[in-house]
Amino acid sequence: xxxxxxxxxxxxxxxxxxxxxxxxDPGTLAWIRGRNGSGKTTLLxxxxxxxxxxxxxxRWRGRNIRKHADEFRRExxxxxxxxALKEDLSPLENxxxxxxxxxxxxxxxxxxxxxxxxxxKGREHLxxxxxxxxxxxxxxxARLRLSRDxxxxxxxxxLTALDAEGVAALQGLLEEYLxxxxxxxxxxxQEINIESVQSLHVQLPA
Amino acid sequence: MERAGFFxxxxxxLKRDLLVAMRRRGDLAATLFFFVMVxxxxxxGVGPEPQMLRIMAPGIVWVAALLASTLSxxxxxxxxxxxxxxxxxxxxPEPLSLLVIGKMLAHWLISGLPLVLISPLxxxxxxxxxxxxxAMLLALLLGTPLLSLIGGIGAALxxxxxxxxxxxxxxxxxxxxxxxxxxxxxxSTSASGMDISGQLSVLAALLLLGLAATPWAISxxxxxxxx
Numbered sequence: 319x320x321x322x323x324x325x326x327x328x329x330x331x332x333x334x335x336x337x338x339x340x341x342x343d344p345g346t347l348a349w350i351r352g353r354n355g356s357g358k359t360t361l362l363x364x365x366x367x368x369x370x371x372x373x374x375x376x377r378w379r380g381r382n383i384r385k386h387a388d389e390f391r392r393e394x395x396x397x398x399x400x401x402a403l404k405e406d407l408s409p410l411e412n413x414x415x416x417x418x419x420x421x422x423x424x425x426x427x428x429x430x431x432x433x434x435x436x437x438x439k440g441r442e443h444l445x446x447x448x449x450x451x452x453x454x455x456x457x458x459x460a461r462l463r464l465s466r467d468x469x470x471x472x473x474x475x476x477l478t479a480l481d482a483e484g485v486a487a488l489q490g491l492l493e494e495y496l497x498x499x500x501x502x503x504x505x506x507x508q509e510i511n512i513e514s515v516q517s518l519h520v521q522l523p524a
Numbered sequence: 525m526e527r528a529g530f531f532x533x534x535x536x537x538l539k540r541d542l543l544v545a546m547r548r549r550g551d552l553a554a555t556l557f558f559f560v561m562v563x564x565x566x567x568x569g570v571g572p573e574p575q576m577l578r579i580m581a582p583g584i585v586w587v588a589a590l591l592a593s594t595l596s597x598x599x600x601x602x603x604x605x606x607x608x609x610x611x612x613x614x615x616x617p618e619p620l621s622l623l624v625i626g627k628m629l630a631h632w633l634i635s636g637l638p639l640v641l642i643s644p645l646x647x648x649x650x651x652x653x654x655x656x657x658x659a660m661l662l663a664l665l666l667g668t669p670l671l672s673l674i675g676g677i678g679a680a681l682x683x684x685x686x687x688x689x690x691x692x693x694x695x696x697x698x699x700x701x702x703x704x705x706x707x708x709x710x711x712s713t714s715a716s717g718m719d720i721s722g723q724l725s726v727l728a729a730l731l732l733l734g735l736a737a738t739p740w741a742i743s744x745x746x747x748x749x750x751x
Contacts (some may be wrong), residue, residue: 366615369751392617400608404540406547411540418536421617423529445547 319344320365320470320501324374327360334360335522336373344469344499347492347514349506352522358505359399361522362474365503366396378470392421395465396472401454405447409433409457412446416461424464432460436487451479459488466495473504485510530618537613537626545634551596555635556642559592563646574651581650582660582711583704588646589639589664590700593671594693596635600627600679601746602688614750621739624746628669628676628739636668652715659714659724666727667707673731673738674699680745702730 319342326336334357342348350358363369365376367383367390376383383390403412410429417424433442436459446454455478462471477485489512492502496514545552566584567577604610613623643664644657652660678696682688710723 368611368614388617391615394615396611396615398608398611400606400611402608402612404544404607404609406544407540411543415536415540416612418533419612419616419618419623421533423532 319379320503321377321380322365322374323377325361325364325371325376326373327357327364327369328372329357329360333372338374338520338522340518340520342501342503342518343516344501345496345514346501346516346518347496347512348501348503348518348520350503350520350522351505356522358522359474361520362472362503362505363398366394366472367391368396393469394472395420395462395468395470397458397462397474397476399474401458403446403454403457406445408443408445409438409449409460410442413457413460413464417464420465420468422464428464429460432463433457435463436460437483452481452484455479456484459484459491462488462491462495466498466500469499469501471495471500471502471504473502475505475507477506477508477510530622533616533618534622534626537623538630541627541630542633545630551599552634552638555592555595556638558595559588559639560642560646562588562591564649567649577650578652578715579712581647581652582708582715584650585643585646585660585664585711586667586704586708589643589668590671590697590704592639593635593668593675594696596631597675597679597692597696598689600631600676601683601749602679605683605749610746610750614747620743620746624676624739624742625735628672628742631676632669632672636672640664640668652711655717656711656715659720660711662724663707663710663720663727666724666731667703670703670727670731670734671700673734674703676742677738677745680742680749683746683749703727706730 321341323339325338327334340348350361352358360369364371367387378390402416410426410433413429413433414424430442436456438453438456438460441449441453476488480488489510492512496502563584566580570576601610604613614620616623640661643660647657647660675696678692681695682692685691706723706726710720713723714720
């Protein structure tokens, strides 16, 4: 489904990695590993199509993602390093607008129940600036819950700021998604044990 | 869960930006007060000669509007860029130009429309003939959306550059010149009782051109900025 062919990327003239190739089938968890500055986020952004490649290409269902960007983006859920939440809006408003931008309209009750499921009950209408970092991340977990029918998840450091209970919940969510033939590409410094049909480690050079 | 239509996505982006603006009313008021202040400084600078002020008024209203509209340009994409929402917009399956139109529309409603609405107060201050109020409102209604659209290009091109505030203004002000010329000419011509359909047609044509071309230009600039 997702193929990377001979990727070469650089940032500011400095080459991060070259010759990266891998192929991910449904149900696969790909874990991008490497030291700080090794290009984990760049690789993830390259797969999403946000950053250009120097060489090589990324293919989704056999087609170049840059040439068929619209179809690819419809099947993609990208969770970046920044939280992508508006500080002055509530989790409910933020969640609904994020879903809408991703091309998926959801009703207020659906959004509320997803927020309740990730432990944000009672804070649905509180401006996001009053939430802790972990709670902000939980808004994105609600987004993941609502994007379970999306075939590809790209997650940049999804464990950041989550407490033990949050990590366990995310782990459960990922396992369920992988069982239902989702593809996850993630970067993480923290160890997390996820049972998946197939897993792949993409090691980046220092 | 249903697939969102692209028109509803535009509306949601518009709604989001308006909501954020409503919860930060200080920024909203700042643009408005800046407009009134700049326009009010001229009589103090050039002296209270009514005849002279009457002649200068159309130009003053427009210059104040141009300057006020550059104030909020820095925030236009910078906050989306900083908090990561811009990435999400770039990854939207809907055309980015549509989301950009939503944002530009919100920007005009927040920083352009209030100027249009308060402009009769400035005109009164400069003792403009009441017959020219209609022309002024029409010219501003056609011209201020254009200021938002042109400003959007400047804001998108300078996104992510340090100290981009001054650069945006320098980039955008020369592009505002046609709007300034035809906009103030419409007001002064109507004050002398002549037909202004020519000036309004030019402004309307510029606005249509802007609506067709700028969302595309802004989208391209945003994609480059985020790479």
